[in-house]
Amino acid sequence: MKGYIEDGAWLSCSFDLAGTPKQLKRHLDKEDNKVQYSNGKRLLTVADKNTSECFKCKLAAKKWGGLLSLVGGIVVGVALVFSGPVGWIALGALAVVAIGTTIAVFAHDCADPQSGGNWINFHQTTFIKGKEAILYNKSILECKDLGLLIASETEAQAQTVSDKMKWQARGELGLQILSNSLIGFVTGYGMFDRTPQGLDMDLSTGPLAVASYIHTDFVHPEYSWQQSTLVGLGYTSANFGLGSVHRINRMPDWSKNLGTEISLQDLGVAALTTGIGAGSDYLEGELANSSNSIVQELSASVSGISGKKIVSSNY
Known part of the structure; x- marks a missing residue:
């Protein structure tokens, strides 16, 4: 089982020359009622594609x-x-x-926020404010420039993935x-x-x-x-x-x-x-195929996609 991706999760990109993970942030639309854990971190969905900093593409x-x-x-x-x-x-x-x-x-740097990309392997039955939930080491963000991005819970885990690519x-x-x-x-x-x-x-x-x-x-x-x-x-x-x-x-x-x-x-x-x-x-x-296969194999290795329990939903 892999948990739902939280605000600030660490992304690794198959196109990244520097091999330096960046943090995933909420999308730009304002939302009043956040879906969150008891620790206060916001859960992200397929609508969230922006990074804290741009990758060296x-x-x-x-x-x-x-x-x-x-x-x-x-x-x-x-x-x-x-x-x-x-x-x-x-x-x-x-x-x-x-x-x-x-x-x-x-x-x-990446020319724009990842607004043109699309998430795949997202949660099929859990929706957060009407959008599908995304999961650590399972969901993949396909960048509009053809790169593949995958999220890890810690920077150290993401760095291991980035180093391989x-x-x-x-x-x-x-x-x-x-x-x-x-x-x-x-x-x-x-x-x-x-x-x-x-x-x-x-x-x-x-x-x-x-x-x-x-x-x-x-x-x-x-x-x-x-x-x-x-x-x-x-x-x-x-x-x-x-x-x-x-x-x-x-x-x-x-x-x-x-x-x-x-x-x-x-x-x-x-x-x-x-x-x-x-x-x-x-x-x-x-x-390029070698880099992409690292992301795809990591995603495929996760069989369960039930995710962590949502403490506060606020749809």
């Missing part, structure tokens, strides 16, 4: 850290083409990426930054194909790589690694398609720099960036 850190790494990698790749050794240009670009990523990780979240962030740095570097370097006539520029590759990233990581972060890979291949195909634009009658000469006609270098760049992206997305998905 991996989702925004991955979004912005990955984008900054991708752009920084493109800059470094282009710098190598024009300046030979990396030198101060590449180091400067890497410094910008490092600073920007640090800001994204440590300055971000924080390294998976950090691993996802590390993979995101590393993979996008590599994708950006290969993309930036591959935008310029050396020919006997000079450099053959492909000016759309970089912008399309950024557009593909925004599509999968900002607009649809719920995509599986297979879906993200298909989106990336779609943008790559669009880039190759643009290579024929300049052959259309009356198109200006500058259009030949949009897209690329297929060469061995272009195929190599496409294969390498697609492979890095798919591999990273797969590993990140495995880490």
